[in-house]
Amino acid sequence: MSDVMYPEGVLGVKIEKASVQSYLFGHRIKPQQTCYEYLSEFLQVALAPKRIADTDNTNFCSDYFIVSEETARHAIEYRPISNMGLKRFVFFNNSRLDTKAAIDKKAYKQCVEILTSCMETDNMNSVEEKDLISILQNILYGFSIENAGRSWFNKNLLPICPEVLFPESLARKRLRSNADPGTYELDSKFDFNSYTYMARGGEVYYLHLLHAINYYDPHKKDLIERQLNRLLHSIPQLSEISSFIQQEWVKGMNFDESDMKKPVVKKTMGAIPLYYAYRDQHTLSEITNYLDNHIQPMEKINILSQGIVLQLFRLMTTTAAKNSNSAGSAWLIDVCDQNRREYDEIRKLSSRCFQMNEESILKYIDIGIEHYANECSDEEKNKKRNDAEKDTTKLIRKVGKNIGIIKPLNGPNMRFTLSEDIIKFLVMSLIPAGSKVTFDRFLDMLYDHFEMIISPVHYERAVTEGKIISHGNAAFLKTNQSDFAIKLKNCGLLRDLSDATAIVENPYESEESQN
DSSP states (O other), X not given: OOOOEESTTTTOSOGGGSOHHHHHHOSOOOTTSOHHHHHHHHHHXXXXXXXXSSSSOOOOBOSSSOOOGGXXXXXXXXOOOOOHHHHHHHHGGGSOGGGOOHHHHHHHHHHHHHHHHTOOOOTTSOOOHHHHHHHHHHHHHTTBOSOTTOOGGGOOBOSOSGGGOOOOOBOOHHHHTTOOTTSTHHHHOSBOSOOSSSOSHHHHHHHHHHHHHHHTOTTHHHHHHHHHHHHHTSOHHHHHHHHHHHHHHHHHTTOOHHHHTSOSOOEEOOOEEGGGGGGHHHHHHHHHHHHTBOOOHHHXXXXXXXXXXXXXXXXHHHHHHHHTTOSOOOEEBOOOOTTSXXXXXXXXXXXXXXXXXXXXXXXXXXXXXXXXXXXXXXHHHHHHHHHHHHTTHHHHHHHHHHTTSEEOSSSSOOEEOOOXXXXXXXXXXXXXXXXXXXXXXXXXXXXXXXXXXXXXXXXXXXXXXXXXXXXXXXXXXXXXXXXXHHHHHHTTOEEESSSSOEEEEOOSOBTGGGO
């Protein structure tokens, strides 16, 4: 087992400083984080000023990605903007009563008064100032991520613009008991360094992409930064509304300018296994292809959030299988119509493949516990094993069902499948905008990039390469393959050229070609 991490040394050498799964799969990926929050945290890290820690350079860089060999040896600090005034305005009314502290009730009321005072309405119009406040709240709250039961300070919006990339915040009484509601302390006295819902999953993806840029293709940096910047500013009206609310709150409260220059949020990134570098080339091509597609911004954000989770899960399952010497890295995808005669055979084979995936992950966890926690008692080892299982196999089950790559939602025989959104991500990330490939070539690309098995050809290939254990002749997968072609056609992504030839086409225009 390799102990090499990226950046090296960030997690230290003692298991007490990080969980077993952090060393094995990256620090850290948690099931509490929704797929939108993976994307939001990734964009937050990319957008925030950052620098390489423990070096002579104290200047913070505004680039999305730092290109330097120093990234391999030192932690990276970043300083996202909290925008707590905006967050309170959007979520305070729509949150649990027991989390509404008196100090924030007063602040919310002041914020509404400040905004009302700077609004004007046409006398001929029946809309009053109080109605405008509700309209603004409803517009922004309409982009809320599903997070029922959370406190207002732990809720999040879809990552639709830079102003709403909120870092996680907790209202600790010990920090806020003496805060003055009319000063800078009000919004600065939150705990911004606890990780529950924004649980570093986005950081893991960012570090993976950072390594890929630095050590595979630094020339991709400018392109990806341009693409991400375009995505973050694709709905300028929402950015203007959000910026207006936060700025008026700051001006109305007369926060001291010198205080406003002090960074409220200071974060240091964790680390990922250096083994993840095996996927650098694939991830770079996939993210650049996908971001280049000219599609409606909300659809683009939605599909990308799911695609990032898919890429992270591929990193985890392949890493576990390779490092535990297990035949369980390939995903046999069940896309067969349930009315087909071959359906039961495909379901059973796909379910067995899913079990092999989980077995290889659990085997890798056991290897990690013996390596990193060999001096712990049996009771401690069992606890570490249970914790690791929650953040790996159970994480994949929960989030995988949410994004439509695992079925059924309840009951036995879990197996991999593909939702319409994931199919679109696969097409847009593997085939450049406006381009096309043959259906057979697309099946090759799915296997090469994501180790997905849909056809008999790739099943046999996976058996030969030791990525799956043979269960005999799988000719019945031809039905699975033909039903996948039907799914692609129903999504408007496949055309038949003849009885023997079909092409998979990315129908979208290129963003780059339009600018």
